[in-house]
Amino acid sequence: MGSQGGGRQPKYQRIALELKAAIETGEYGPGDRLPGENDLMAAHAVARMTARQAIGVLRAEGLAEARKGAGVFVREYRPIRRRGVQRLSAGLWGEGRSVWSMDAEGWDLKLDSVSVAEESPPEAIRSLLGLAEGAPVCLRRRRYALNGRPVMLATSHLDAGLVAGTAITEIDTGPGGIYARLGEIGHRPVRFREEIRSRMPAPLETDRLSLPAGTPVVLIRRTAFTEEGTAVEVNDMVLDSSAYILEYDFTP
């Protein structure tokens, strides 16, 4: 028949809409198997590519997930609540506890992999840290996993000269982490700025976070300032958007 055939809206959209409605009414719950390509071809008398396209709509909206050789399944959404302000209270990281242990109340969020390096920073970060051109930064790359599933990548940038000789350049930064160590050398962070963006992930992020198609990432750039107003750390984070709700409390 070529093009649209019967209705005025594309077949694949009609099929996608029908599937979405079935999910919304609870006919298919989180984790349930949806009709696959062959089912849709038979049920709607369309070609494989058309059935695929319908499924593609749900995938792009993050509603469904295709597992090769197994089928198409309804996605689940159970985010962690990340409190932007309280979690950085000095009382918490000042003595012992990691900044991250509060992230997932009762859940099992843990450090998955760490690497430390010294590199030449991108211009934007270099100028934030107030470093001279060509000055190296200490880079701490980390990945966090929730119940075994990776949910966040974090990369901290610090003046390499400033932190040389401290535990910040070690894999294990010790009790209280980076901020406690910075305090010990007279650069205790007291003020923070978090900048938030969102976009679709780059292939490398898709890979490192095992993201299914249709899941955006949230980017947080946190800059930590000392009492004097100097930026001592820039932490670039990449979050699986389906894993997080960010919360900020403030009294302007």
Added chain:
Amino acid sequence: MGSQGGGRQPKYQRIALELKAAIETGEYGPGDRLPGENDLMAAHAVARMTARQAIGVLRAEGLAEARKGAGVFVREYRPIRRRGVQRLSAGLWGEGRSVWSMDAEGWDLKLDSVSVAEESPPEAIRSLLGLAEGAPVCLRRRRYALNGRPVMLATSHLDAGLVAGTAITEIDTGPGGIYARLGEIGHRPVRFREEIRSRMPAPLETDRLSLPAGTPVVLIRRTAFTEEGTAVEVNDMVLDSSAYILEYDFTP
């Protein structure tokens, strides 16, 4: 030839990668026209559907935008900086200025459409506002546009009983907006909470924000509390993620 043919990675991914590299090196700048389906078919000796798939990768990542009958073009990214804390300083909205006028420094962000209604709220919002079951809320739906392009939808929910008879139920809330009017009736908001999520847009959001494929939305739910700790307003916002950077400053 069937399946993968030459290399070990799919043809469409190789083609997509090549296009992305060309964008990254600046060969194609923002707004430039990219090779279209026909160009890619000729250049790589592939079928139309394969060329389409390659372009689909760039669209899904938000890098390119297809305009029917015209071609495929490199997307632009020029976000507004939205300061979460300072923008709510009472000094700003206390006398006259709108909370929103600060959003876009020098840009032309303006209210695009407003509607006011009284409805029965969803359970989550009803309980946030501490209302009895079945109690109605005053709903203010607004859309904001930046240089004519819609970038945000906002829906405020307030206790209908509380705001009855005030300008909050009018299209024009008067100088200082909702928060100034709440102050006048003894419910001045002093504390705010913003919760942030991100996901792919629903079709209705895609439509109202004119979003190209591959653009996530950012959801902000702001709850405004009085000195007594009562929630007086819940504002649900839907932002075009490519139009915004959110900024939060705090001293924990």
Added chain:
DNA sequence: TAGTGGTCTAGACCACAGT
């Protein structure tokens, strides 16, 4: 009108999962 992207067909081979 010529060219573009949007949609669609009816086949095909492959890698992978569980059935």
Added chain:
DNA sequence: CTGTGGTCTAGACCACTAT
């Protein structure tokens, strides 16, 4: 094994844009 989704082909008609 069978069935699944992933990839690919070589055609086709349509609506839309720009000339």
